[in-house]
Amino acid sequence: MMKMIRATLKLALVLYICAALSGVYVLSASAKITPHADDENTMLITIEKGDTLWHLCQEHLKDPLRWRELSKHNDFTNPHLIYPGEELRIPVAMAKEIVQAEEEDIVMQQEELEQLRAELEESEATREKLMAEIEEVNENMAELKGELQALEESLKSQEELMEAVNESADELGSHVKETLEANAAAIKEQLAHLDEHIEELGEMLEERKMSAAATHKLIEELQGNVAMSLEQIEMSQKGVAEMKMMLKDAKGVHEEMSSNKRTLVFLTTAAAGIGWLAINLIGGRSSE
Template sequence: MKMIRGTLKLVLILYICAALSGVYVLSASARITPHDGGDDTMLITIEKGDTLWDLCQEYLKDPLQWRELSKYNDFTNPHLIYPGEQLRIPIAMAKDAVDGAEEKLVAQQEELEKLKVELAESEATRDKLEAEISALNESMGKLKAQLKALEDSLKSQKELMTAVTDSGNEIASGVKKSLEATQTAILNDIAQVNEQLAKLGEMVKEHKMAEEATQDVIASIQADVKMFLASIEANQKAINEVKMMLEDAKGVHEEPSTSKRALVFLTTAAAGIGWFIMSSIGGRGE
């Protein structure tokens, strides 16, 4: 009889240990325990590499809100979360995040339109400067041709002057005076043409500097447009993902996993059998 009772006590101890270990394993595996929630919250599943910080950035658009999750979940350690666990997210905060993101998106789109207008104006300014530079270069070409003709004429006048001077007669003296007057007029025309060429050259230089500055502005605006387009695309994608998630989350509530259900069942069964054996021992002892 004593041997039977000793065996029963050993079995009882083993069942109690099994029950206690089951409770321990169950509690240890539940690093995140979501609270009961209604339509104002949703459950998400943790994936490899997730952190509360990153999840709040993804779903709430503010990583600093991670402490708010403790209102909807119990954490054994908020810094240790594992793939496969479920986390309850407040839909209201997610909706607010979406609203804020959409407002930001509208502002970005408005800024993008302003940049496009500014870009078009800058490109028009650049095209105008290029046309003006082309016209100035054409005018300079004409003036240079005129200058060449004047210089050739002056050379001819000088040759004629030399020939008249060598003749030494009275008629030559009158012709010489006329040639001198013509040479003076040609020299004045040459001076005026050179002055105009200098002014045109300065204008071309200024226009080219303005064109280069405008091109730099255009390049900067194009970079800003590219950045805004990428940001708008990313924000729109994130907003659509959160909206789909909110839509899919309607009516979703936490369901215990099969493994947890089995563990709870075994734990309960072990405790029940232990209680039965304890009662049996007590009854025989009497």
């Protein structure tokens, strides 16, 4: 039973393979390209072994995706199957456009090439200039190296001198330290004397302040006495003025009286004035 099933399966597989091969052969035999009538805008090419519509469009139209446009000038039973020896019509206008575009690209490339040549010449000139500058820099570097070497030698000499100076500085430092300590002691002693002198000046200042206060008080008393003296002088001036008035009045009376009477009146007036002045003087002293 199993043998029969296996034999049946083998027979079915063989029949399936034969049918598939027959279909491929029939399909291949039916694939054909029929170019349209001749046209000025197209050209006829012969397909060679290994060609495909994709590659032919890439070669003649510079765009493999335009293979579908070939159906405008050809009839395909199966565009995916083409065979060597078949003829295919290609649009010339597209090819001319492609050629023109390529020529324009070539012109642009030539212009770019000329520009690149000009840039190259400029770069060459710049390179020569840079080489000259580099050579000059190298010369400067050589000079700087010589100066650097001289500076290093000078630095070495300075370091040796510095070591000698440091040794001398140690000896000098001890001497300077002793001198500074002596100066510090002297300064402290002077400061002590200054403190004593400042204290003495403070005491003298207090004494001067007390003397100034006493002098101020004395000045105030003298000012009071001067004010009193001025008042007395003013009173005396008033008395003199009154006596002058009295004498003036007495003079008018004397002119009318006789000479004896004039003498009597004069003496009486003088006695009255002297008495009045004495009274004022006595009154001023008693008020003091």
